[in-house]
Amino acid sequence: MxxxxxxxxxxxxxxxxxxxxxxxxxxxxxxxxxxxxxxxxxxxxxxxxxxxxxxxxxxxxxxxxxxxxxxxxxxxxxxxxxxxxxxxxxxxxxxxxxxxxxxxxxxxxxxxxxxxxxxxxxxxAPELAMPPGPLGRQSATEHQKNLLQRGFSLIEALSPFDVGQAAILADHRVVAVEAAEGTDAMIARVGDLVARRRLKLTEGDGVLVKAPKAGQDLRVDMPAIGEQTLRNVKAAGLAGIGVRAGQVLVGDRAALGRLADELGLFVEGIA
The missing domain is CATH 3.40.50.20 (Rossmann fold)
Structure with a gap:
């Protein structure tokens, strides 16, 4: 390795x-x-x-x-x-x-x-990747799943520009797209907008989407989330995370599911 x-x-x-x-x-x-x-x-x-x-x-x-x-x-x-x-x-x-x-x-x-x-x-090690469905007890609502699907479509559409692998959506619109700063910095940027009242998130609305770009070689550049991602999402006031099942690393699934329950977030793999 x-x-x-x-x-x-x-x-x-x-x-x-x-x-x-x-x-x-x-x-x-x-x-x-x-x-x-x-x-x-x-x-x-x-x-x-x-x-x-x-x-x-x-x-x-x-x-x-x-x-x-x-x-x-x-x-x-x-x-x-x-x-x-x-x-x-x-x-x-x-x-x-x-x-x-x-x-x-x-x-x-x-x-x-x-x-x-x-x-x-x-x-x-297939067990390191996100399985289909939620990791914890909480699942995405239909509204949240619609936002997630829009986010997946956005990442695919931006793929020719070699931008990032993540986006945040809320209130039927795109709030942020990951670029060179990385996922954690993008989440923090949204949290700052919320804290300064430049952006208002209604409860259960904001979601983080994480997925590979179209044609991305998953052998060498597989997206990943971890415990810190969940904590950052909670701090920013988002409702949860949706990722492409089988195409994003999550590590210890059980531990991440427990943390999602503790934080009151959904973390779900979408086929």
Whole structure:
């Protein structure tokens, strides 16, 4: 596993080792905690050490890769390539000439060209993905489901522009769309509008929608929500979250369902 930051890479490692499988973690320098993987073998790499990483994977006889975890988009000039990586630079110079979808698809293609098989996290551990239906006791109302469907349509329509994977809808209209700031910052922006009375949400109206863009490669860029997402949604005065079932990571489903009940939110997977 090529691991970025967040809770999902350690969670996936625990699932694999809990089944008796073997896993090697290549942790990206500065974005994750190498000590979070227990007894699993971990080695830290900076982005400019791609050549060393490939050599290590081949030395270990590894053919199957999964890439998981948060990673701020670097600039091409910040890579500081080692000698073994220099020959790959022309490829990645072109990869950086586009949005995130373009860059990530080129990363996947690069590893495939090197002979590796790239798998999505939900392919390795389906239990990490959102199932159909609600996680807790509360379900979305028909009005809320209509808002969610409008949100899914919005994300699909915006896909060619490589914008974000989330939106907030309320009162039959779009309130916010995720861009480069990320989902949590978008939710906070709406919460600030509510606090300053620039936006009024009636009880049970505002919803967060999270879904992949059309054509998004879920092997390397699968949307995710977590406990902090739920807390942020509650703080902003929203009623709940709707995500595409099977296409968004949620981690510990039972724990997220309990938190949704505690906060009085719905968290629902929509087919």
């Amino acid at each position: 090529i691991a970025g930051g967040g809770d999902y890479p350690p969670a996936l490692a625990r699932i694999v080792t809990g089944r008796g499988g073997d896993i090697f973690i290549a942790a990206i320098e500065g974005v994750g905690d190498p000590s979070a993987y227990g007894d699993a073998p971990v080695k830290v790499y900076r982005l400019g050490q791609l050549g060393s990483l490939i050599e290590e994977l081949r030395r270990r006889g590894i053919a199957d890769l999964v890439m998981l975890g948060g990673l701020p988009r670097p600039s091409f000039g910040s890579l500081r390539p080692e000698l073994a990586t220099l020959r790959y630079l022309p490829y990645f110079a072109k990869a950086f000439q586009g949005g995130d979808d373009h860059l990530l698809s080129r990363v996947v293609r690069f590893f495939e060209d090197q002979g590796f098989r790239v798998h999505g996290p939900a392919e390795i």
